Amino acid sequence: MSSSIPMTELVVSMAPQSTVHSVTYDLLRTLELTTVFGNPGSTEQPFLQEFPDDFTYVLALQEASVIAMADAFAQVTRRPALVNVHSSAGLGNSLGNLVAAYHGNTPLILTSGQQHREMVIGDPYLGNREATTMPKPWVKWSYEPARAEDVPNAFMRAYALALQPPAGPVYLSIPLDDWKRPLAGPARLRTVSRRALPDEQRLRHFADRISASSRPALVFGPEVDRSGGWHAAIALAEKLRAAVYGAPLLDRASFPEDHPLFGGPLGISIKAISDRLAGHDLVVVIGGEAFRYYPYVSGDYLPAGTDLLQITANPEVAAAARMGDSLLGDTKTAIDRLLELVADGAARNTPTPMARPRRLPPTPSRPLTPAEVYASLSKARPLDAVIVNESTSTMAQQIEWLPTVNPGSFFATASGGIGWGTPAAVGVALADRESGVSRPVIGLIGDGSFQYSVQAIWTAAQHKLPIAYVVMRNNEYSILKSFAELEETPGVPGLDLPGIDIASVARGFGCHAVDVDTTEDLEREFTQALTADSTTVIVVSTQPQKAAL
Template identity: 40%
Template sequence: MTTVNEAAWELLRRHGMTTVFGNPGSNELPFLAGMPEDFRYVLGLHEGAVLGMADGFAQATGRPAFVNLHAASGTGNAMGALTNAWYAHTPLVITAGQQVRSTIGQEVMLSNVDATLLPRPLVKHAAEPTCAQDVVRTLSQALHTATLDPAGPVYVSVPYDDWSAEAGTDTAHLLERRVTIGGGLAEAEIARLAGVLDAATAPVLVLGPDVDSARANDDAVVLAERLGADVWVAPSASRCPFPTVHPAFRGVLPASVTGITERLTGHDVVLVIGAPVFRYHQYDPGEYLPTGTRLLHVSCDPGEAARAPMGDAVVTPIGPAVAALAKAVTPRPEPERWAAAGDTDVARLPDAAAGDAGSERLVAADVLATLDALAPEDAVWVNEATSTVGDFWAAIRMRRPGSYYFPASGGLGFGMPAAVGVQLADPERRVIAVIGDGSANYGITALWSAARYRVPVVFVILSNGTYGALRGFATKLDALNAPGLDVPGIDFVALAEGYGVPAGRASTLADLRTAFETALAAQTPVLIEVTTEALARM
């Protein structure tokens, strides 16, 4: 007899999902007790860190990650991190243990009451199998749903007595199933879009995180070069879809109506690929587009296409669409402004003595420039220093796909666990996590997982004693008298060492250079706390 437990593990194995991220409770033990030896269990000390690690792992591999949470309480602890996964289109199969099936209606201790409603609206689908024999089919539906465009998290609650039940003979069909989606746009639609772009006098590209998810970065470069079009990254960028060292790169659009309109002025056609149109943040009303500007939108998410306030949208897989458009547009001469920009791939290593005088704290821009100059060219950056985002994009040179990760919804707690997950997924490239001191406290337990599994992330904590992004908004909103803006007195070196991670403090750029070079040479996680000025570019 094949049990539900055995069939479920085999289903996961067939789909290459042999890493489990979790924090177990009593309801999950019957499932986990049957885990085969070829599977790897990654323990997190808090469910937010568990989901953050899985989020980073899935984004870096491009494949679904498997998460096991504890009933309603564990799911609740993970909801903040789930927000980022939802907006990042991260394929996650999230399971939660449920009490014995016959007792659920009694709402006994640790029941997941109304389990399918609990994670909504932050999942594509949520289910609790109607009987034990439907568990494996429900898991199969979950993993296919998670990966189909637009990818995203899916949630399954399983009563723990189901795992020992007989699976049934139909399970064999589930193990062989594959679900794929159509390859791309029809030729007529490609020709239409290419015709609009060819007729444009000054086209511009706005690229979003789904370009990087689809690994369409190289085709995006070809498209920009053939069009002679400048390239902006969509607001609140959670990934880097275009090499920042390319002369066409103009930076990240601000998350405001007026700010975007100002930067798009002078362009008659705006092509947005792989991003919403647009994810605004600060309230700065104005006209959505400059007068006379037309917007085209290519998205893998029908929801994004439907809710946009302007533009003509096409819903299609991103990778094939970018490749097809790059081939279809008519080549133009390289713009003179690109040549005038000079070599943009030049390191800027600040004077090491700059941090030795005049202030007890370093300037964030100098810290980031130092990290960039010393980091490997193929480094992967995980950023959750939210008050220094502008400085980050100005300093850090990113050349390859999969080089940047940032919380897609702005929910804090992503950075430290996501860095662990990304490094587990991509061990050949070094992951550098740049984390604000306010953000770090939301995911600090990820340090234990990094130490436990010897995941060699370099964590750089920018410590300014305040919630920098929040203080920036308080300035704009005339709310500097609000409480809770500062977080002084936290010793991250002591915290890291308590979790088993070697750590040190840098108060000068010379200290930082030495500490960072030592960290890069290590085969274990290392944390560097850097004292920085409170104000930086957002």
């Protein structure tokens, strides 16, 4: 007698196979690289497919704005930011603001898609010819993985290089077919140091020279604020009773500009800086270049009888100095150690603080002067506000009326190129929101600068970011007219900007926008903008301002 045994159908649940895409996203998640700034193209879509719910994609409408948003975001969060742009065309658009990120030592991981590996040999449409060469010299490392399997390790190396001092942007070009390749995970995770200690013996030598100085001057560069050394810098200046000057063409303020020891901006030409330092026997530059010069006005690099010491985390900055002795090392660590080593300077004469004449016209002007604009803003600005400045011809008036008084609260382009400030304000506001910080973000932008990256305000509006943009409309490239006068080049074309309805453009991008031409209207609209839950663009008619060169 035969019997049949019923067969039970076995259902085996198989975990999905790991791929380059899944392993890389797990690594990015572990590294807290879950915010992606970008403008997608066809070769980037395999990277962005099935975008995880725990990641955030910040869309900007042009790649230069993408970079500037990520730059400011990384500066505020103090960790690397991930950027994704399109092949050679998008990468090309991004280069102007990539220069700023490089000079600002901002840790960015910039990625773009490459065409399918099988097609690259034939120079296909939208292929990135010599992909690793294109972003140089404005990245610390530029790489296209030799194998798809190397993509996660390339991200790990990029992260390490972006963070290690001097921090800065790195670039990865990734063929679009790499993302679906099978790959066993997880990726190898590493940690790296973010600080390098200064040489103790040389630091002691510097401390002895500072202690022996009869009238020292301190210049705190942007590295001080970036490294968290703001309060230590105040303590050092007060212990030494030393004058403190604003670093030339600063992109981060590193000392309170209302402090009694603050002597004002140093200047931006060889002659101006040398003249400003006359009478000091020693200048100590900490965390910055010695010096950023522009334009060329001949003079002595230092006054006779003045020595210079420089402390920086950046070997290139140290090597480029035209005078003085340098020391490499983390700036905050160096300041903390100098506080212990230098002698008290109580016997020194108290330096003269910055003069603030704060002169205003006897009656309101039409159009307003920049001083009147800043005076009005100063009445309503909260002390915890952060300023992003790209009104290049009026920065002296901003320091006079709206001094930076807190760490991490002033940002400007580190490269001198315009079009950074408007999207950078977006990056600051996004970083504050992610960090749970509530403070007003103020964008002080010239009308010429605003046009370079006006599309960035669309991103601000979409994210309902409470940014107050104050656009000073003088209908010209005022800074360039100042340079034309200095350089004795009359008749330069293209320096006037008539006929731009900035408020209408801003409304078209989804922002609340108003035109104002009186101080009363400006104060009212600015006060309302500071407490709004969306982006405001205030366009104020102003007189051209000759820049302090």
